[in-house]
Amino acid sequence: MKNLGKKIIGVLLILILLSTCNISLALDAEETKLNNEKSSNKAKEEQLEAEKNKVTEEKNATVKEVAELDTQINDYESQIQTLDGQISDANAKIQEATAKLNQAQEDYDKQKKMLEERVVALYESGETNYLDVILSAQSVTDFISSYYVISEIAECDTELLNEIDKKKNEIENAKKELEESKNQLTSARTNKQLVASKLEASKSEKQNKVNQLSESEKNLQAKIDEIKRDNAAIDQAIKAHHAEVQRKLDELRKKQQAQQNNNQSSSGGSSGGGTSGTSSSGFIHPVPSAYAKVTTTWYYSTGAVHGAVDYGPAGINGQPVYAVADGVVSETHALMTSYGNYVIIAHTNGLYTLYAHGQAGSICVSQGQTVKQGQQIMRVGSTGNSSGPHLHFEVRTSPGTYNCRKNPLNYLP
Numbered sequence: 001m002k003n004l005g006k007k008i009i010g011v012l013l014i015l016i017l018l019s020t021c022n023i024s025l026a027l028d029a030e031e032t033k034l035n036n037e038k039s040s041n042k043a044k045e046e047q048l049e050a051e052k053n054k055v056t057e058e059k060n061a062t063v064k065e066v067a068e069l070d071t072q073i074n075d076y077e078s079q080i081q082t083l084d085g086q087i088s089d090a091n092a093k094i095q096e097a098t099a100k101l102n103q104a105q106e107d108y109d110k111q112k113k114m115l116e117e118r119v120v121a122l123y124e125s126g127e128t129n130y131l132d133v134i135l136s137a138q139s140v141t142d143f144i145s146s147y148y149v150i151s152e153i154a155e156c157d158t159e160l161l162n163e164i165d166k167k168k169n170e171i172e173n174a175k176k177e178l179e180e181s182k183n184q185l186t187s188a189r190t191n192k193q194l195v196a197s198k199l200e201a202s203k204s205e206k207q208n209k210v211n212q213l214s215e216s217e218k219n220l221q222a223k224i225d226e227i228k229r230d231n232a233a234i235d236q237a238i239k240a241h242h243a244e245v246q247r248k249l250d251e252l253r254k255k256q257q258a259q260q261n262n263n264q265s266s267s268g269g270s271s272g273g274g275t276s277g278t279s280s281s282g283f284i285h286p287v288p289s290a291y292a293k294v295t296t297t298w299y300y301s302t303g304a305v306h307g308a309v310d311y312g313p314a315g316i317n318g319q320p321v322y323a324v325a326d327g328v329v330s331e332t333h334a335l336m337t338s339y340g341n342y343v344i345i346a347h348t349n350g351l352y353t354l355y356a357h358g359q360a361g362s363i364c365v366s367q368g369q370t371v372k373q374g375q376q377i378m379r380v381g382s383t384g385n386s387s388g389p390h391l392h393f394e395v396r397t398s399p400g401t402y403n404c405r406k407n408p409l410n411y412l413p
């Protein structure tokens with residue numbers, strides 16, 4: 001019966017341990033999940049950013065093309081304007097020429113009529129034999145020249161008619177030339193207008209493309225903003241986890257103070273842990289006393305700063321690693337490189353202790369878990385950047401910074 005009682009207590013203890021462990025494990029697993037989500041978001045954001053940059057580049061190129069087309073269109077428009085001016089000049093000249101032509105025609109008709117009247121007068125006076133020849137003449141000029149030869153008609157009349165004929169020809173030629181150049185201008189203008197409207201069409205097509213690209217640029221930016229918001233929320237959640245660690249640490253601090261007040265009379269030692277000796281800082285060695293041998297100090301043998309101490313005597317592999325003082329687990333990690341499997345513990349005196357290169361799968365505490373001095377947190381191993389089994393131990397004043405490392409020998413017993 002005595003054994004059964006022990007068994008029941010044992011089972012109960014295991015159950016209690018498991019339940020607290022589960023809570024901490026959940027917190028840890030969630031932070032890992034959040035961190036994974038965050039880095040996958042970051043990758044997505046980078047991809048979207050690259051996509052957006054491509055779209056922006058394309059948009060800028062198209063905007064440039066539109067500007068070039070605009071310049072061409074403006075050029076054609078000003079050319080068309082010049083041609084329009086030339087056409088209206090040509091029209092005015094044609095009008096002027098037409099008026100002159102009409103005047104010449106009128107003068108010509110008048111003179112011709114006058115001449116005919118004289119011829120009729122001569123006919124009536126009886127000179128019929130010449131008149132038959134004259135009247136059968138092919139053209140007026142022909143008629144005039146014939147008439148001149150055979151009659152007494154005034155010399156000035158003939159000259160006048162010749163002049164009119166000449167002028168009429170000149171005007172007709174000039175009119176033809178003007179008509180021709182007017183036609184040329186008109187067709188040039190039509191061509192230019194055709195090209196200008198084609199340019200206009202391709203410009204509006206390009207403008208549409210710019211609008212589309214701007215739209216997709218905007219959409220990509222919206223997606224990027226969304227991811228950024230997501231990651232900000234994740235950061236917030238991670239911060240909350242760290243706040244939880246701080247809250248637990250405060251709890252522990254209060255508890256320690258209460259205990260200190262209670263134990264004022266009795267010389268209080270820390271709860272056990274299989275190691276002997278506590279330093280003035282309240283730290284014990286992080287490994288069993290039989291292995292508490294520092295093999296590398298603050299400096300390497302080369303003189304370079306190590307920033308830690310190593311416990312690496314023969315046979316240390318697989319030995320338990322202890323929390324050097326009461327605290328709250330701030331972080332646990334299982335890396336393939338660097339520190340390998342490692343744990344950071346926050347202590348109530350503001351210091352953080354880091355334990356690295358633990359055996360794979362040996363970490364038995366989780367983020368947010370309160371640990372007692374001497375409590376096992378993992379086993380000594382050689383994971384990460386390690387040449388052989390040893391415990392790499394650091395003391396920090398801030399959990400995430402190399403610059404905040406302190407020489408552990410000043411804190412250890």
Ligand SMILES: [Zn+2]
Nearest residue numbers: 308309310392
């Ligand atoms: Zn080391």
